[in-house]
Amino acid sequence: MTQTLPAPWQRAATGANLLASDGALGVTIFEEMTTLAMQTGAINLGQGFPDEDGPEEIKAAARAAIAAGSNQYAPGKGIPQLRKAVSAHQSRFYGLDPDPDTEIIVTTGATEGIAASLLAFVGPGDEVLTFEPFYDSYGAIIGLSGATHVTAPLLAPGFLPDTAALEAAFTDRTKVVLLNNPHNPTGAVFPREVLQRVVDLARKHDAIIITDEVYEHLTFGVRHIPVATLPGATDRTVTISSAGKTFSFTGWKVGWLSGPEHLVAAIRTVKQFLTYSSGTPFQSAIATALALPDEFYEGISATLRKKRDILSEGLRAAGLDVFTPDGTYFVNVDTSPLGIRDSVDLARRLPGLVGVAAIPVPVFCHPEGAERTRSLLRFAFCKRDEVLEEAAARLATLRDRL
Structure with a gap:
């Protein structure tokens, strides 16, 4: 009996965790969180893109x-x-x-x-x-x-x-x-x-x-x-x-x-x-x-490090366990200290709770890995300082709002 292989689009969707067990096609977690942020007026720290342009030159x-x-x-x-x-x-x-x-x-x-x-x-x-x-x-x-x-x-x-x-x-x-x-x-x-x-x-x-x-x-x-x-x-x-x-x-x-x-x-x-x-x-x-000079490259790293620290302070104030990153736009936290083991559920509630959107790490994993990272959330800090300061202040209220 000839086995029917999934269509290419189904293989792509499955690989990106977009296809449910019943075959229903979902949206990316980025689209879902962005939609929630827009509906609630939340600060979107989900998708990793800056809210400022690069150099004028x-x-x-x-x-x-x-x-x-x-x-x-x-x-x-x-x-x-x-x-x-x-x-x-x-x-x-x-x-x-x-x-x-x-x-x-x-x-x-x-x-x-x-x-x-x-x-x-x-x-x-x-x-x-x-x-x-x-x-x-x-x-x-x-x-x-x-x-x-x-x-x-x-x-x-x-x-x-x-x-x-x-x-x-x-x-x-x-x-x-x-x-x-x-x-x-x-x-x-x-x-x-x-x-x-x-x-x-x-x-x-x-x-x-x-x-x-x-x-x-x-x-x-x-x-x-x-x-x-x-x-x-x-x-x-x-x-x-x-x-x-x-x-x-x-x-x-x-x-x-x-x-x-x-x-x-x-x-x-x-x-x-x-x-x-x-x-x-x-x-x-x-x-x-x-071809920009070394000062540019050193400057972007120093600026981003400051942004990381602003957001991390608010995450710690929320009672979350912060894993300080050595690079990228992203900081990850463990929600377990708040008694929360399901970061996917928290990510969906977070915009309404405190007005900040994040991405649950399990969506970046296969099932076994999703269980291992079940309580982890990812926040992007590539935003203007004032946006991060407001997000940090909102996140600091999370423990009380829960």
């Missing part, structure tokens, strides 16, 4: 590019100016030297880079390994590809992997390791020894490493280490980043990837039939952005 560069006529298709692999800027950035910060012509592709955000990379290398019968919790689009694209999504847990309070569980997650079918560092949703920045262990296991099992490093410049007191710089990683690692998080222009959707020529050529084959190209004047502007 970057906007001016985009306007200048539009005025100069950069409004038609860019080359499929990106305009030369941006590919050279990405190469210079990798050299300046990490000592890497990717060839702008053969080892770099500009993508429509990091999301397309991840999708094109996975679709280039995996299919039915293959396994893709990620840490858990995982960003929801990873599960969607893995599901769409037909590959099997395998996870290794990150454990609170530091959200580092259990070494034995990580080793056990690798098999002879592991085709790709998809590594997010700095990590969304936990805010962990993985130390060298953790990253090197991943590399060593990938080499042992002959797996490709795809790294999502969009928060590379948003770390607090610790240094981001690109996987591609580690011994044994260079010839099997595709590094992905984007302009949205670093420069606060998430709506421009300008990303890029770099890696060895044979891997990049395979990804380009897929990518050119997704969007082909996009955002020509924005590509030019981001080339300008990548």
Whole structure:
């Protein structure tokens, strides 16, 4: 008897935890929480996007590019100016030297880079390994590809992997390791020894490493280490980043990837039939952005760290157990000290209780991981100081309102 496989859209929905057991299609948790925030007038600390634009000189560069006529298709692999800027950035910060012509592709955000990379290398019968919790689009694209999504847990309070569980997650079918560092949703920045262990296991099992490093410049007191710089990683690692998080222009959707020529050529084959190209004047502007001085990069990290601390103070005042992040836009809390074990239920009540919206961490997990993270909530702190101060004041009343 022939088995009927789920349709591609069903595999994608299942991978992103959008398909109920009865087959009903739900909405993303981001859409649900945003709707609740709008209905209640709550401060939305769910979805991770800034409420302020990035530097004026970057906007001016985009306007200048539009005025100069950069409004038609860019080359499929990106305009030369941006590919050279990405190469210079990798050299300046990490000592890497990717060839702008053969080892770099500009993508429509990091999301397309991840999708094109996975679709280039995996299919039915293959396994893709990620840490858990995982960003929801990873599960969607893995599901769409037909590959099997395998996870290794990150454990609170530091959200580092259990070494034995990580080793056990690798098999002879592991085709790709998809590594997010700095990590969304936990805010962990993985130390060298953790990253090197991943590399060593990938080499042992002959797996490709795809790294999502969009928060590379948003770390607090610790240094981001690109996987591609580690011994044994260079010839099997595709590094992905984007302009949205670093420069606060998430709506421009300008990303890029770099890696060895044979891997990049395979990804380009897929990518050119997704969007082909996009955002020509924005590509030019981001080339300008990548050349900004060190003071800019140091400043965005210091500013974001202050925002983290403002929000964390209110979360602690609420009686929540706060896991202080080393990077990203996000801080996670444990609701257990308030006697609450179901963060999904609390997330749905929170906008009405105190006027703040957050995201429950279990939605970023498979069922076993959802149980392990059942009492965790994620808050985004990439907002104006006055917004965070108001949110902190509201959250401080949570214990009384419960």
